[in-house]
Each structure stands twice: as C-alpha cells, then as structure tokens.
Amino acid sequence: MAVTLRDVARLAGVSIKTASNVVNGYSFVKPENRRRVEEALAATGYRPNIGARNLRRGRTGFIALVVPELGIPYFGELAGLVITAGREQGWNVLIEQTQASREGERAVLAALGPHLIDAAIISPEALHASDFADLDPGVPLVMIGEHSVDVRIDHVAIDNVLAARTAVGHLVEIGRRRIAAIGAHPYRGTAALRLAGYHQALADAGLPELVRPALHYHRQDGAAAMASLLDLPEPPDAVFCFNDLLAVGALRAIADRGLRVPEDIAVVGFDNTEEGAYSRPTLTSIAPDKHAIASTAVDLARRRIETDGEFEPEDIQTPFTLAIRESTSA
Amino acid sequence: MAVTLRDVARLAGVSIKTASNVVNGYSFVKPENRRRVEEALAATGYRPNIGARNLRRGRTGFIALVVPELGIPYFGELAGLVITAGREQGWNVLIEQTQASREGERAVLAALGPHLIDAAIISPEALHASDFADLDPGVPLVMIGEHSVDVRIDHVAIDNVLAARTAVGHLVEIGRRRIAAIGAHPYRGTAALRLAGYHQALADAGLPELVRPALHYHRQDGAAAMASLLDLPEPPDAVFCFNDLLAVGALRAIADRGLRVPEDIAVVGFDNTEEGAYSRPTLTSIAPDKHAIASTAVDLARRRIETDGEFEPEDIQTPFTLAIRESTSA
DNA sequence: CATCGTTGGCACAACGTTGTAAATGCCGGT
DNA sequence: ACCGGCATTTACAACGTTGTGCCAACGATG
Numbered sequence: 001m002a003v004t005l006r007d008v009a010r011l012a013g014v015s016i017k018t019a020s021n022v023v024n025g026y027s028f029v030k031p032e033n034r035r036r037v038e039e040a041l042a043a044t045g046y047r048p049n050i051g052a053r054n055l056r057r058g059r060t061g062f063i064a065l066v067v068p069e070l071g072i073p074y075f076g077e078l079a080g081l082v083i084t085a086g087r088e089q090g091w092n093v094l095i096e097q098t099q100a101s102r103e104g105e106r107a108v109l110a111a112l113g114p115h116l117i118d119a120a121i122i123s124p125e126a127l128h129a130s131d132f133a134d135l136d137p138g139v140p141l142v143m144i145g146e147h148s149v150d151v152r153i154d155h156v157a158i159d160n161v162l163a164a165r166t167a168v169g170h171l172v173e174i175g176r177r178r179i180a181a182i183g184a185h186p187y188r189g190t191a192a193l194r195l196a197g198y199h200q201a202l203a204d205a206g207l208p209e210l211v212r213p214a215l216h217y218h219r220q221d222g223a224a225a226m227a228s229l230l231d232l233p234e235p236p237d238a239v240f241c242f243n244d245l246l247a248v249g250a251l252r253a254i255a256d257r258g259l260r261v262p263e264d265i266a267v268v269g270f271d272n273t274e275e276g277a278y279s280r281p282t283l284t285s286i287a288p289d290k291h292a293i294a295s296t297a298v299d300l301a302r303r304r305i306e307t308d309g310e311f312e313p314e315d316i317q318t319p320f321t322l323a324i325r326e327s328t329s330a
Numbered sequence: 331m332a333v334t335l336r337d338v339a340r341l342a343g344v345s346i347k348t349a350s351n352v353v354n355g356y357s358f359v360k361p362e363n364r365r366r367v368e369e370a371l372a373a374t375g376y377r378p379n380i381g382a383r384n385l386r387r388g389r390t391g392f393i394a395l396v397v398p399e400l401g402i403p404y405f406g407e408l409a410g411l412v413i414t415a416g417r418e419q420g421w422n423v424l425i426e427q428t429q430a431s432r433e434g435e436r437a438v439l440a441a442l443g444p445h446l447i448d449a450a451i452i453s454p455e456a457l458h459a460s461d462f463a464d465l466d467p468g469v470p471l472v473m474i475g476e477h478s479v480d481v482r483i484d485h486v487a488i489d490n491v492l493a494a495r496t497a498v499g500h501l502v503e504i505g506r507r508r509i510a511a512i513g514a515h516p517y518r519g520t521a522a523l524r525l526a527g528y529h530q531a532l533a534d535a536g537l538p539e540l541v542r543p544a545l546h547y548h549r550q551d552g553a554a555a556m557a558s559l560l561d562l563p564e565p566p567d568a569v570f571c572f573n574d575l576l577a578v579g580a581l582r583a584i585a586d587r588g589l590r591v592p593e594d595i596a597v598v599g600f601d602n603t604e605e606g607a608y609s610r611p612t613l614t615s616i617a618p619d620k621h622a623i624a625s626t627a628v629d630l631a632r633r634r635i636e637t638d639g640e641f642e643p644e645d646i647q648t649p650f651t652l653a654i655r656e657s658t659s660a
Numbered sequence: 661c662a663t664c665g666t667t668g669g670c671a672c673a674a675c676g677t678t679g680t681a682a683a684t685g686c687c688g689g690t
Numbered sequence: 691a692c693c694g695g696c697a698t699t700t701a702c703a704a705c706g707t708t709g710t711g712c713c714a715a716c717g718a719t720g
Contacts, residue, residue, distance in 0.1 A: 002444055002468070004676060015700050020678060028698055049445040051381040052676035055705050060381060069410055071604070076406025080399055092446070095425060097410055114332050115379040115706090116422075128378055138332070191456060219608045248608050255610055274401070277580050278549045280585055281611040334706055345670050350708060358668055382706035385675045445676095 003044040023048065046309045059118050061068060062092045063301050065120040066108050068100035073245065073273040075123070078144075081294035082121065089302055091118075101218060102126035102187070114138040119301040120246040126187040141306035142297050146189035152313045154304065156297045157326075158320040160190055164197025167268045167286050168240050169201050172205045174328055175237035176266055180210040182225040182250060183217065183242025194242050194270065210236055214246055222249025230257050237265055238328075244276040246268040249285055251327070267327040279325035294317040333374040342370040353378065389448050391630050392422045392443060396438050396452040398430035403603040404548075404573065405453070410472075411624035412451065419632055421448075430546060432456035432517070436465060444468040449631040456517040471632035472627050476519035482643045484634060486627045488618045488650040490520055494527025496652050497598045497616050498570050502535045504658055506568035506596055510540040512555040513547065513572025524572050524600065540566055544576055552579025560587050567595055568658075574599035574606040577613055581657070597657040611656035622648040 009019040014033055021029055023046075032231040040046075054060045065082050067075040079095055086093040094117060105127050110213030112120055119140040121206065132141075132151050142154045181198045183189035195211065202209055212225040222241055229236055241247035247269030250261075254265055259266055261281050269276050269285035276283030277294050295317055303311075332485065336428030339349040351359055352367040353376075358392055359367075370376075375551035384390045389489050397405040409425055416423040428434030435457050442450055449470040462471075462481050472484045501509050510654060511528045515521035525541065532539055542555040552571055584595055589659055591597055591611050599606050599615035606613030633641075639657055 002676095005678095006676080009497040016676090017678075017700060020696085021699090030698065033698085047445060049385070049676050051385045051445060055379070055381045055385055055675090055679075055707090056677045056679085070400065070413070071403075071407040071410045073401075073403060073406065076403065076409075079406075079425075080401045083400070083425060083427060092424060094422060095409075095413060115381065141684080145645060157440055219604065223608075243412070248605075251610070252608050274549065275403070275578075275605050278553075278582050280581070301697070310701090332706095335708095336706080346706090347670060347672095347708075348668085351669090354708080358666090360668060363668085379706050382675090383708075385705090385708085386707045388675075519664090 002049070004049065005046070008037065008040045008044055008046050011044060012036040027223065049211055050139045059092070059305070060116060062094050062117045063298070064094045064096055064108075064117045064120040064122075066096045066098060066105070066112075066120055068104075068123070069097050070095065072245065073275050074245075074271040077273065077292060078123075078277070078290055082141040082298060083291055085291075085295040085298040089298060091298065091302070094196075095303055098125070100125045102131070105308055106131055109135040109137055112137040112139065118123075118305045121297045121301055124189070130284070139303060142301050142304070144293055144297050154300050154313050155315045156300060156318060157190075157316075158286075158293075158295055159317050160193035161197040161200070162241070163270070163286045163288075163320050164194040165201045166197075167270065167284075168198050168201035169204075170284070170322055170324070170328060171238040171240065171268060172201065172207065174262075174266065176236075177200050177207060178210065178234065178236040178238070179207060180212065180229050180236035180239045181242070182212045182214055182222055182239060182246050182309055184211050184213040185211075185215070185242075191242060198240055217243045219245050219249035219252070222246030223253040224249070226250035226253035227256075230254070235265070239265060239270045240270075242270055244271045244273045244283060244285055245268060245313070247285070247327075248279055251279060251281070251283070261327050262329065269327075277323075279327075283327040284325045285323050286320055288320045289318050331458050332379070333376045334379065335376070337373055338367065338370045338376050340619060342366040349392035349601040351405060351465055381528040387407060389635070390446060392424050392447045393628070394424045394426055394438075394442055394447045394452075396426045396428060396435070396442075396450055396454075397429055398434075398453070398455055400425065402575065403605050404575075404601040407603065407625070408453075408620055408624060411620055412628060415621075415628040416627040419628055421628065421632070427456070430455045432461070436461055439465040439467055441543075442469065448635045451627045451631055453625075454519070468596075470631060471633070474623055474627050484643050485629050485645045486630060486648060487646075488522075488528060488623075489647050490523035491527040491530070493600070493616045493618075493650050494524040494570070495531045495564070496527075497533035497600065497614075498528050499534075500614070500652055500654070500658060501568040501570065501596055504538065504592075505595060506566075507537055508540065508564065508566040508568070509537060510542065510559050510569045511572070512542045512544055512559075512569060512576050513574075514541050514543040515545070516543075528570055532536055544572070547573045547575055549575050549579035549582070552576030554579070554584035556580035560584070565595070568597070569582040569595060570598045570600075572600055574601045574603045574615055577615070577657075578609055579604060581609060581611070581613070591657050592659065595618060601651050607653075607655065609657075614655045614658040616650055616652050617646050617653040618650045 005019045009016045019037050022034055039256045070076050083093045096108045098108055123140045125144045138317050184195055214221040214225055247267050269283045272285040272287035276285050334348050335349050339346045349367050352364055368660055400406050413423045426438045428438050451472045453475045474486045544551040544555055577597050599613045602615040602617035606615050
C-alpha cells in the first residue's frame with residue numbers, strides 16, 4: 001500500500017539515493033534522471049514517510065501549542081491561526097490543553113519530550129518561574145501572552161499594561177468616574193499587568209480603584225464578580241474586564257438587574273473575540289492582532305530550532321487596537 | 331541530550347532488547363533485571379522516540395481531527411474534547427482545518443498520508459461522495475456530524491432529523507404559527523437532515539414553511555437571513571436556526587429592529603454552545619452530548635485501527651436534549 | 661543420566677530516510 | 691594513452707526501536 005523511495009527508484013531505474021536527491025531538490029542530478037524520477041513520483045503518488053525522515057534528521061516536524069482549553073473562544077481562534085501559520089512554514093502543530101491549572105501545565109511540560117516535538121509555544125496561566133527550572137522539556141519554548149520577568153524565554157505578546165491603560169483611559173474619556181476591574185488573579189501574569197495598567201490609568205485621572213478577582217476567566221466568573229459589584233451601596237458606572245468572557249458574564253449580570261449598558265454601566269473587554277462583536281450590546285474590547293501573535297510565535301520557534309537556540313531570548317510586542325462598540329458608546 | 335534505550339541498557343547492564351522488553355511490559359524478564367532497568371529508566375528520564383517506534387511498528391500513534399475552523403465555538407469545544415478523549419486512549423490528536431470549503435476538505439484528505447496518521451475523524455461540510463472515492467487517504471475514516479447516505483464509512487452523530495423535529499415541535503407547542511428556518515444549504519449533509527426534521531414537524535402541525543439559506547454558518551449569515559425575514563410583509567413569529575452562531579446573528583438582527591425575543595419572535599439554535607447560554611436573551615438550543623460524540627468517534631477509530639477495518643461500517647447515534655432557555659420562554 | 665520444556669537473554673535485521681564518502685564516467689589537457 | 695578534475699551516481703551506515711529466532715540455563719521428567 002504505502003509507496004517508499006525504493007519503489008520510486010526501482011520504477012525510475014535509479015538508486016534510492018538519487019530518488020531521494022530529486023525529492024529533496026539536490027542540484028547535481030542529470031536532467032534525464034530527474035525527469036524519470038519525477039514521472040515515477042507522480043505515477044506512484046509517493047509521499048515521504050515523515051517518521052523515517054525525522055528519525056534520520058533528528059527532528060520531528062512538530063511543534064506543540066499549549067493552551068488552557070480549546071473551548072475558550074480566544075484560544076480556539078488563536079489555535080486555528082497557529083495551526084495555519086505552522087502549516088505555512090511546514091510544521092505540524094500539536095495542541096495540548098492544561099485546563100488552566102498549574103498542575104495541568106506542569107504535566108504537559110513534563111510530558112513534552114524532545115522526541116515528539118521540536119519546540120513548544122505555551123500560553124501559561126499559572127506557571128511559576130521555578131516550574132521552568134525543574135521541568136525543562138529539552139526543546140525551545142516560546143511564551144505567548146504572559147511575561148514572567150525572571151525567566152529568560154522567548155516571549156510574544158501585546159503590551160498588556162498599555163492595553164489596559166488604553167481601555168481604562170477610554171472609560172475615563174467618556175466620563176466615567178467609578179471604574180471597576182474584574183479579573184485580578186494571584187498567579188496569572190497577564191492579570192498583574194492588566195491590573196497595573198488599570199492602576200496607572202486611574203492614578204492619572206485621580207479616580208478611585210475597585211477591583212474584583214476572578215479565579216477562572218469564564219463567563220460565570222464575570223457574572224459573579226459583576227453581581228457582587230452591583231450589590232455595593234455605590235455600584236460602579238463602568239467596568240474593565242480582563243477578558244471578553246468575563247465581560248460577557250458581566251453583561252448578563254447587569255441585564256439580570258434590569259440595568260442598561262452603556263447608559264448605567266459601560267463595559268470593556270479584552271481579546272476582541274467574535275462573540276463580543278455580536279453580544280447585546282456589542283462589546284468594546286482590546287483587540288490584539290492575533291494573526292501577528294500566531295505567526296510571530298511560530299516564526300520565533302522556527303528560528304530557535306534552526307539556530308539551535310544560539311541567540312538571546314527575544315521579547316516581541318505585537319500591535320493591538322481598541323475596538324469601540326456599543327458597550328461604551330450610545 | 332536525548333536518552334535512548336541504548337543508554338538505559340548500558341546503565342542497567344543488560345541488552346537493549348531487554349530494556350525494550352521492560353518498557354513494553356514483556357513478561358519474561360527476571361525480577362532483578364526488571365528492577366535495574368526500571369531504576370535506569372527513572373534515573374535517565376527515558377522517553378521513547380515515538381518516530382522510531384512508529385517506524386518500526388508501522389503505526390504513528392496519531393489520529394487527525396478534521397474540522398472547518400477552530401475559531402467556531404462548536405468545533406473549538408469539540409476539538410478540545412476529542413484531544414482529551416484521544417489522550418485517554420493513548421493517541422495524539424492532530425487538528426486540520428478546512429475553512430469549511432470543499433476545496434479545503436479535498437486538500438486535507440489528499441494530504442493525509444498513512445505515514446502521518448493512523449486514522450482520521452472528519453466533520454465534513456461540503457464533501458461529495460465522489461471525493462471519498464478519488465481521494466482515499468489510505469487510513470480509516472470516521473465521520474462525525476453528517477450522514478452521507480451513499481458512502482460506507484463509520485459515522486457518529488445525533489439523530490439530526492429527530493433533533494430538528496424536536497426543536498420545531500417545541501416552537502409549535504409554545505403556540506408559534508409562522509415558524510421560519512435559517513440554514514438551508516445546497517451541499518451540507520446536516521442541513522438537509524435538519525431541514526427534513528423542520529419539514530416533518532411543520533407538516534405534523536399543518537403549518538406553512540418559510541426557509542432561508544445560509545452559505546456559511548457564521549453569525550453574520552444568521553443576521554442577514556433574519557433581516558430578510560423581518561423585511562417580509564408577514565414576518566415569522568419564531569425561527570429555528572441550524573446552529574447557534576446563526577441564532578446569535580438572528581438575535582442581533584431582531585434586536586436591531588427593536589423587536590423582542592421571545593415575545594415577538596422565539597428563537598431556537600443548535601449545538602448548545604456556551605455562548606448561547608449567555609447571550610441576551612439566553613438561547614434555547616439542541617444540546618448534543620459532545621462528550622459522547624468525541625469519545626465514541628475516538629473509540630471507533632481505535633477499533634478500526636486495531637482490527638484493520640475488519641467489521642461493517644457502523645452508524646452510531648449519540649444522545650441529545652433540548653436545552654430550553656429564555657429565547658423560547660417568558 | 662539423557663531429554664525436554666520453560667524461562668530468560670541476546671544478536672540481528674528491519675522499518676524508510678538521508679549524510680558521507682567512495683565509485684563511476686566523462687571531459688580536456690598534457 | 692594518461693591523468694586530474696568535475697559531474698553524477700551509488701553503496702553503506704546510521705537514526706532508535708521492536709520482532710524473530712537462536713542460545714543458555716534451569717528444573718522436571720522418563
């Protein structure tokens with residue numbers, strides 16, 4: 001059933017190596033032989049055995065993408081883009097899920113052997129710097145979305161502090177004075193950065209802070225946090241949610257109280273998922289350039305693999321915009 | 331860097347084959363040697379080279395999951411579940427995206443060689459029966475979600491006709507009389523089945539049909555189709571959308587006209603994505619058991635691989651329920 | 661004591677590919 | 691005719707693993 005180079009070579013009347021040379025575009029092959037091999041390739045429908053090739057080359061042709069969960073819209077979208085970006089550069093992308101737990105992330109990191117993948121792109125939620133020390137997977141890592149200051153690893157992300165500042169600054173500009181934040185988290189790197197941006201923007205405007213934590217960044221967490229804000233004697237007139245799911249939950253909680261968005265409370269999200277563009281009201285959100293994140297991360301992984309890691313860790317910032325929609329404008 | 335069986339064997343003072351036997355749980359190994367090999371395994375942190383093993387065994391340990399796009403919530407959720415189900419049975423799951431086009435599906439089918447994967451689970455959108463004939467990937471296929479009557483391939487799905495009938499029947503029960511459908515599609519197998527269910531339910535109730543096509547099943551298609559329904563002199567008082575994204579788009583279009591759901595128009599979706607559970611209003615939807623689909627499909631693929639395809643194609647129906655929410659109840 | 665079956669261990673080959681280095685054929689120049 | 695150099699091709703080994711088959715040691719049996 002499976003066609004090997006041996007079959008191709010026999011059909012073309014040359015050695016296996018010559019057939020291999022044609023497949024790999026080696027220069028010194030007599031035109032006559034090249035033609036015959038190419039005909040044989042077409043006739044047999046030869047496809048190289050990736051496993052054997054990689055065994056020989058010492059590479060696997062796979063990179064892993066480690067995300068919390070594919071069911072989360074942001075990560076579903078991102079994973080789709082990374083798969084596409086990887087394919088364009090000749091890689092297969094293997095997706096691993098961590099369920100957003102440090103345990104899950106440690107487990108995946110430990111299971112990723114150098115035999116299965118050539119590099120990993122990881123979007124960590126709760127990993128400590130120490131985890132990278134005792135769980136070195138033996139392949140290059142590229143982090144996306146979080147900045148762990150004390151780990152020297154390639155990193156691709158938007159400027160989270162600036163993005164949060166932009167989001168909150170927008171709320172200030174439209175005249176809000178009691179601006180809450182939902183999504184503080186004890187371990188999550190992005191949470192600290194977004195909180196810092198929130199803090200800066202409010203400090204600049206001389207406004208008070210009102211922060212709610214969220215253990216997971218799911219819709220229900222946003223709804224619960226928003227409900228607790230609405231229970232306050234003086235509820236906020238705006239809320240900055242650290243991702244779109246939290247914001248969607250917040251919209252739901254606000255609607256349940258019969259309040260209006262944006263008239264009573266303005267809402268800003270983060271990630272610019274398509275869900276937010278169709279929610280009621282549509283959601284203003286920080287819009288990271290997901291294409292840029294995906295292709296930059298894949299590119300960085302490729303360079304790291306090809307150079308055997310012989311360059312300084314890079315910290316690449318990708319662009320973002322603020323997509324303004326109904327939830328902050330009449 | 332990479333530890334091989336040779337290293338383990340040397341450390342344990344046995345032959346490579348004995349080490350291999352321990353790794354693979356072969357029975358006849360002297361306890362003493364087994365212990366020493368196990369110590370060596372632990373000490374070196376040995377991980378088998380999957381490529382080499384597969385080269386030898388003739389299997390790859392990978393199955394492919396072919397879906398239109400990971401950014402679509404339903405497929406993101408499903409892919410997450412398939413990865414998890416695969417992992418539990420010892421498989422790596424490789425995700426391929428087709429962009430919901432027949433061309434994309436043909437391309438993926440053609441590219442999947444027997445070298446890279448042992449089987450594929452495919453959720454086809456637009457494939458013709460003929461495509462399976464001229465593009466045999468050489469590995470077992472399991473189809474999910476669509477029923478192509480004239481192709482003898484394993485198939486896992488809910489009873490789409492019954493599900494659609496259930497959804498429309500629910501609309502009839504709550505007193506709706508002008509019930510539209512959004513999502514008819516010339517090639518999509520599921521569309522035909524859901525349309526059939528819609529047809530049956532309306533025939534049973536003696537109500538008129540009102541069908542709108544949707545070329546892609548995205549939010550914007552639902553919004554556009556709904557808008558065209560609302561432009562009718564006699565707009566519908568209920569609409570059955572063939573997936574949740576269409577329904578979310580429909581909700582948006584209805585809201586844009588200042589109409590209320592469910593008072594003016596009731597809406598039912600299909601897929602029960604979490605997005606629908608948080609939309610405004612929350613969305614009544616057909617809820618397939620996605621866990622069952624994922625694990626059944628993986629299980630079927632495994633059996634097919636292990637038995638070399640030596641059994642009749644199976645057609646397995648997984649359960650579903652109707653999740654009733656605000657969009658069809660006051 | 662000879663024979664046999666069982667248990668355990670190992671050498672070897674093979675999976676399909678590609679890098680290395682050596683072999684082959686051909687050319688022009690002496 | 692011979693040689694050196696070049697273009698082209700090939701044999702061979704190796705990547706890490708596991709199946710096959712042989713061999714050795716052992717205890718049990720006749």
